[in-house]
Amino acid sequence: MEQVSDQDGKSGWVFNIQRYSIQDGPGIRTTVFLKGCPLTCHWCSNPESQALHPELLYFDTQCTGCRKCLEVCLNGATLLGSDGEIVIDRKLCKACGVCVDACLSDARIISGELRTVDDVVSVVEKDSLFYRNSNGGVTFSGGEPTYQPAFLLELLKGCQGKGFHTCLDTCGYTQWSVLEEILEYVDLVLFDLKHMDPERHKKLTGVDNRLILDNVEQIVGMGKKIIIRVPLLPGVNDSAGNINALGNFTSNLSIKRLDLLPYHRLGVKKYERLGVDYKLGEVPSFKKEEVESVKKILAGFGLEVEIV
Ligand code: SF4
Ligand code: SF4
Structure with a gap:
């Protein structure tokens, strides 16, 4: 094993x-x-x-739709869905935590810390x-x-x-x-x-x-x-x-x-x-x-x- x-x-x-x-x-x-x-x-x-590995958790009920995460994600992992909602592409997300720092609503956290x-x-x-x-x-x-x-x-x-x-x-x-x-x-x-x-x-x-x-x-x-x-x-x-x-x-x-x-x-x-x-x-x-x-x-x- x-x-x-x-x-x-x-x-x-x-x-x-x-x-x-x-x-x-x-x-x-x-x-x-x-x-x-x-x-x-x-x-x-x-x-x-x-x-x-670390992972991003997204709390949609906390999200105010300010779109700051969208601006700061350099990996293209945070996107807008067809209804204007925030969507995360998990394949692209590197769990870098940049969007966590940018989000003022505590709608994002990284799980896993070295x-x-x-x-x-x-x-x-x-x-x-x-x-x-x-x-x-x-x-x-x-x-x-x-x-x-x-x-x-x-x-x-x-x-x-x-x-x-x-x-x-x-x-x-x-x-x-x-x-x-x-x-x-x-x-x-x-x-x-x-x-x-x-x-x-x-x-x-x-x-x-x-x-x-x-x-x-x-x-x-x-x-x-x-x-x-x-x-x-x-x-x-x-x-x-x-x-x-x-x-x-x-x-x-x-x-x-x-x-x-x-x-x-x-x-x-x-x-x-x-x-x-x-x-x-x-x-x-x-x-x-x-x-x-x-x-x-x-x-x-x-x-x-x-x-x-
Ligand atoms: S954790 Fe990093 S890669 Fe993932 S959505 Fe946030 S800014 Fe983008
Ligand atoms: S920064 Fe936070 S509150 Fe603003 S859209 Fe992104 S997840 Fe929602």
């Missing part, structure tokens, strides 16, 4: 750093979102995380008091954080060196040799399992799940703390067959905890802002009792199940 190399690890692509996060591991945390992912999940709530390890660690360090008081720490998420392995490794070393509890939120699609080295500096793994069937997994994410399932077994085998996280999607991965396969797989490995993340549509608008299609289409949100019934089935396998 392809593994992205990220130079010497001193810097890497980050698209967000979220402070005071309470859903990405224990206690109060800072979550660092790294750009780039080997998967293309149809429901991804952070589509701007998938490409490794940041150094020292810079990121210094942001994480700002909330060290909260981590201490809440048994929190730092979580590396994405995208897929292991997609920039050298950068992630240095970030983890830097954070552990300061005594912070570290979580890795991963889709698990990484060569074991790479993951093994990274895990040395990880206190808790939040491991996403999206579908138990390899073919279905491939249709939904672009890759099959064999490497992912192998990596779960290897992580458990090395005695690392792990929580399985399942994005639960109606009509996609909530069938009795898949839930039972998930329960069997997880409990056979003596994994204790599994978190359910019910589907929501909060990320859908972002697809428009990026100029890409939302492949999942019209999937309804879950009713509370439907999620509770999945929880009950999984709890029957002896798992501690949380709805996040």
